[in-house]
Amino acid sequence: MIKDNQKLLNRLHVVIDAAVMIFSYVAAWYLRFKSGIFELDPWFLSLQEYMKILIVIVPMYLILYYIFQMYTPKRVQGRRLEAWHIIQANAIGVMAFILLLYLMKQPDFSRKMIFIFFCTNVFTEVTVRNIIREALRNLRKNGYNQKHILLIGYSRAAEQYIDRIKANPEWGYTIRGILADNVPRGTEYKGVKVIGRTENLTIILPENCLDEIAITLGLSEYHKLEHIVSMCEKSGVHTKFIPDYNNIIPTKPYTEDLLGLPVVNIRHVPLSNALNAFSKRCIDIFGAVVALVLFSPVMAVVAMIIKFTSPGPLIFKQERIGYQNRPFYMYKFRSMVVQEEAKEKKGWTTKNDPRVTPIGKFIRKTSIDELPQLINVLKGDMSLVGPRPERPQFVEKFQEEIPRYMVKHQVRPGLTGWAQVNGYRGDTSIRGRIDHDLYYIENWTLGLDFKILFLTFFKGFINKNAY
Incomplete structure (x- = not known):
C-alpha cells in the first residue's frame, strides 16, 4: 500500500538529508580552509574539531525540516515551494548554529x-530533492508507487479532476471508480466508470484497499455531504473535497478562520496584504527613480525632436481608470498631432493612422x-508591473x-505586465489580456514582478501591434 511506501520514503529521506548535511559541512570546511579560495588564518581548527558539532547540527536541522513539512507527500507540490522551505529551514538553522557557538x-x-x-547545503539539498522527485515521477509514470482513489459523486468537478490526473501520470494516481446517484451505473468518463451508488461506500471502506477518497459531488447533492464525510472519517481513509463551483467562481479562492467559522474568499489577491503592498511600493519607487536617471538622456533627445518636428505640448495626458476604479491622468510623450478631445476619444489607433507623427x-x-x-x-x-489601464x-x-x-x-495598473510580455499588446484579444491580468493578480510575488521586468527588456519594448 502507498502508506507503507510513504513511510519508507520518509525514512529514506531523513537518512539522505542527514548525509547531505554531513557532505555539505565537510565540503564547506574544505572550501574555507583547503581550497585556496579564501585567505587562511594563521591558525584554524582541524576537521576533527569541526566534526564534533555535527552531533548537534544534524538532529537540529532534521527537526527544522520536519517543522517546515519537508517529509509530507509532495506529489503535486511545486519545486519552488519546496526550495523556499529548504532556504527557510537552513536560514533558521544557521542563526541557531551561530547562537549555539556564542553560548558555547x-x-x-x-x-x-x-x-x-x-550555501552548499541549500544548493545540494535542492539538487538532491529534485533528483529524487524526478525519479519518483518516472516510477509513477510507469505505473509504480500508485495511489488508489475513489471518487464520490459525478459532476463537472469529477470530470475536471479526472482530466488533470490523466494528463499527469507522474502524480501516480489511479482512480478505481466513481460512486454516484445522479447517473446510471456503467456511465464512463475517459475510462473511469461509475461502479455503484454512494451508499456502497459502507461496503467498500471496510476492505481498506483505498489510499484516498475524493468527494466530487455536484452542487445539487451537497445535502449528502455531511453523511458521506462522516462515513469516510469513521474509516480513517484520507478524504479530500473538490468543490463543484469552478464555473461559478472561476478563480483561486482561499479560506480563513473567523473564530472557528471557515470563510471562503472568492479571490486570493496577495497584494491586499499590507506587507506585500509595501514591498511592491518600495520596489516601484526605487525602480522608477533608477529608470528616470538611466533613460533621462533618451527622454531629453525625444523631447527635443517632438518639440522641433510637431507643434504642441511634449507630454500627452489621458484619463485612465486605475486602482479601485479611480480615474487618473496617465502621461505619455505626444506621438500624434494635436486634435480636439472629442476626436481623440473616437477609438483605437489604427494601422497607418494619419494622426501619428513620424517620430x-x-x-x-x-x-x-x-x-x-x-x-x-x-x-x-x-506600478512598474501590473495590468495596463484603459480609458473610461x-x-x-x-x-x-x-x-x-x-x-x-x-x-495598481502597470507600465508593463504579464499580458504584455506574453504578446497581448495593442490590437490583440482583450479576453486573452484579461486572463493574463487575472493570473498575475492572483499569483503575484516579487519574483514574478522581477521576471516580468526582465522579460520586458527582451519582449516588451518592441511592439509589433503599435500603430
Missing part, C-alpha cells in the same frame, strides 16, 4: 565557514512614448462584455 563560547569557529555551509511611429513602436509614466509610478497612480469609455464597454474585467482594478 567558541570564538575560533569560522563564521565564513558557516555561511559557506549554508510618433518610432517611439510608439519602441515603447519610448511610455517613459513619462515613470512619473505616474512615483505619484502612486501606477472602454472600461464601461468591457465591463459589460467581459466577465471579471473589473477585477483588474484591485491592483
Whole structure:
C-alpha cells in the first residue's frame, strides 16, 4: 500500500538529508580552509574539531525540516515551494548554529565557514530533492508507487479532476471508480466508470484497499455531504473535497478562520496584504527613480525632436481608470498631432493612422512614448508591473462584455505586465489580456514582478501591434 511506501520514503529521506548535511559541512570546511579560495588564518581548527558539532547540527536541522513539512507527500507540490522551505529551514538553522557557538563560547569557529555551509547545503539539498522527485515521477509514470482513489459523486468537478490526473501520470494516481446517484451505473468518463451508488461506500471502506477518497459531488447533492464525510472519517481513509463551483467562481479562492467559522474568499489577491503592498511600493519607487536617471538622456533627445518636428505640448495626458476604479491622468510623450478631445476619444489607433507623427511611429513602436509614466509610478497612480489601464469609455464597454474585467482594478495598473510580455499588446484579444491580468493578480510575488521586468527588456519594448 502507498502508506507503507510513504513511510519508507520518509525514512529514506531523513537518512539522505542527514548525509547531505554531513557532505555539505565537510565540503564547506574544505572550501574555507583547503581550497585556496579564501585567505587562511594563521591558525584554524582541524576537521576533527569541526566534526564534533555535527552531533548537534544534524538532529537540529532534521527537526527544522520536519517543522517546515519537508517529509509530507509532495506529489503535486511545486519545486519552488519546496526550495523556499529548504532556504527557510537552513536560514533558521544557521542563526541557531551561530547562537549555539556564542553560548558555547567558541570564538575560533569560522563564521565564513558557516555561511559557506549554508550555501552548499541549500544548493545540494535542492539538487538532491529534485533528483529524487524526478525519479519518483518516472516510477509513477510507469505505473509504480500508485495511489488508489475513489471518487464520490459525478459532476463537472469529477470530470475536471479526472482530466488533470490523466494528463499527469507522474502524480501516480489511479482512480478505481466513481460512486454516484445522479447517473446510471456503467456511465464512463475517459475510462473511469461509475461502479455503484454512494451508499456502497459502507461496503467498500471496510476492505481498506483505498489510499484516498475524493468527494466530487455536484452542487445539487451537497445535502449528502455531511453523511458521506462522516462515513469516510469513521474509516480513517484520507478524504479530500473538490468543490463543484469552478464555473461559478472561476478563480483561486482561499479560506480563513473567523473564530472557528471557515470563510471562503472568492479571490486570493496577495497584494491586499499590507506587507506585500509595501514591498511592491518600495520596489516601484526605487525602480522608477533608477529608470528616470538611466533613460533621462533618451527622454531629453525625444523631447527635443517632438518639440522641433510637431507643434504642441511634449507630454500627452489621458484619463485612465486605475486602482479601485479611480480615474487618473496617465502621461505619455505626444506621438500624434494635436486634435480636439472629442476626436481623440473616437477609438483605437489604427494601422497607418494619419494622426501619428513620424517620430510618433518610432517611439510608439519602441515603447519610448511610455517613459513619462515613470512619473505616474512615483505619484502612486501606477506600478512598474501590473495590468495596463484603459480609458473610461472602454472600461464601461468591457465591463459589460467581459466577465471579471473589473477585477483588474484591485491592483495598481502597470507600465508593463504579464499580458504584455506574453504578446497581448495593442490590437490583440482583450479576453486573452484579461486572463493574463487575472493570473498575475492572483499569483503575484516579487519574483514574478522581477521576471516580468526582465522579460520586458527582451519582449516588451518592441511592439509589433503599435500603430
